[in-house]
Amino acid sequence: MVLKLKGVIKTGEQFEELRSLCGTPSVRAANKVISQLDRHCREFISKSPFLTLATSDSKGKCDVSPRGDAPGFVTVLDDHHLFIPERLGNKRLDSAGNILGNPGVGVLFMIPGLGETLRVNGQAFICRDRELLEQNAVNGRSPLFGIVVKAEECYIHCAKAFIRSGLWNPESWSSKELLPSAPQMLADHMNLPNMSAEQVAEGLNEGYRNRLY
Template identity: 60%
Template sequence: MMKDSITSEQELRDYLGEPSINATSKVIPYIDEHVEAYIAKSPFLTMSTADENGVCDASPRGDAPGFVLVQDEKHLLIPERPGNKRADSLMNILKNPGIGLLFMIPGLGETLRINGKARLVKDAEWLEKMAVQGKAPLLAIQVEVEECYIHCAKAFIRSGLWKPDSWLEKEDLPKPSKILHAHTKLPDTTPDSIQKRLEEGYRERLY
């Protein structure tokens, strides 16, 4: 337990100071041509949701650049592709529509943040517009945009995320199959059998 913590907004402001005029004025409440162009080039985003009790979840979404469909200046659609059917984000949206998105473009340090309200939709006409390999998404997450703004590149510069020479060697990376084996403790499985199942899913069940 940390002994020294900040417990009020005023204490936080006294500690950090006030945001600059650039930081406060960059937020717009709609999708303009610049935001739409960024979304069209982005192959990946993280999506943050929370349930009615504030229990949070952050989930990745990715596909070919432009996989998120802009409907108009206030609405966008995120396709829901096949997954493990836990549906954590989807369940949260049913209970609490608040959502936060962070769009990324490989090689670009500045990210795009969009906040708003979400709902689950299954309009076949729109889902067909997001079909890949002849397969439409199962459903889509429609976001009503409330805030759009560019986030600075400092985190990416500090982390070196887009610098291949800073990446670990393949043999030094964590082994997801070993982690899953240790966490699930399922009988009649091994890290190798889990790895084969993962590879099969990645190869045959992306869409």
């Protein structure tokens, strides 16, 4: 089945059509981008317990992956480089594999309760520096590797998306009974024989208890 939609913009030549539709950015928006991790970026990163990492492979296939730990888990190495430790995960290596084929990345840092976010775009590479890995050990376990990002663009992003979504507002949250069931989703998507949602839930909970690091 082919999806047929009207008004689709697909080529770079049509960018000016978008520009005429949306207008031009304000001086404030145009001038807010800096090329280094200044004291404001460093403070924001030191208080952030969560980020999303956007990557794409050499063919442009995209991926975005969450990373989280205690506030300040990302180390700012200097004015242009930061280090993201790679904790235990699903072993798919989606982000790392993409970086090896295409080093361009985008990082979005978040702080709970703060609507504004920090965006850092740049070039990344895989790092196994032993001293750096040992510095990022938790519960006596060092990460096997980390991701170093050379910052090329850094800027604060406004809070409109968080305000509209009510993400940090508990009153807007659904009750737990109405939330999607991750174990059921996994069981249905994997479609493996003799693998029930209850068994998936047990495996998830065991991993959350014993295999965070």
